[in-house]
Amino acid sequence: MHDSVYEMAGDDPRLAKLLRASLTKLAAGPDGRLKELADGVLGGHVDLRQAAMSDAYSDELGAAFGRFWSHYEQLDQRERDELVGQTEQQLDNLLDEPRPS
Template identity: 40%
Template sequence: MAEHPDPKNQVDDSEFMDIAKDPAQARLLRKALERLAEGGAGDTLKEMAQEVLSGRVGLREAATISAYSEAIVAGMQPFKEKWDELSDTERQALAADGERRLEEERQEIAKERRETRQQGQGSGNGAKHAGNGWSL
């Protein structure tokens, strides 16, 4: 069985953009896979998540592997049953919670991008060879 992938050797959020179509959804998908890779949903899904996060198997390919797809279906059954028991109001509340979570993730991504741009512009020290502070 695969070992837990080293975070620096993991795929990044861009690996999931063809599925998610949105950076926030891609990040949340990666985070969900990280939780699965911790093993809380069983050994089969742990292995699948580790394989996907390491880049050895793509998520679409993993879904076509019968052992993984069967584990996904079996793991989703309790959620489906719970969903079926919910009222429309409860479903709408959960959908609103999901939208809020996506918006929080979008804001976090925007903040990270701003910080990255600011770091790229220097932290007030200026460029190493900017020529500031000396003359001939």
């Protein structure tokens, strides 16, 4: 994995593990450009920060964020709170440990 992932995670092993899991999921997915980005970062050939800011991937990243934001905006506050709680639980499960207090 490219060193930029660890730098972006601030040397926090939990965040680095989450970024690796996210990149692995993207690498296994159907989206050609995001798959290419993830494969490059996981293979140590692509700097994650530079790739995320690059025009080469901006359309795909923007579209993915747009889909998320459209969904999020339709949620009421209770649903947003539930989503946050579910996400925190999934993160704890993924990382095999609760977040630090």
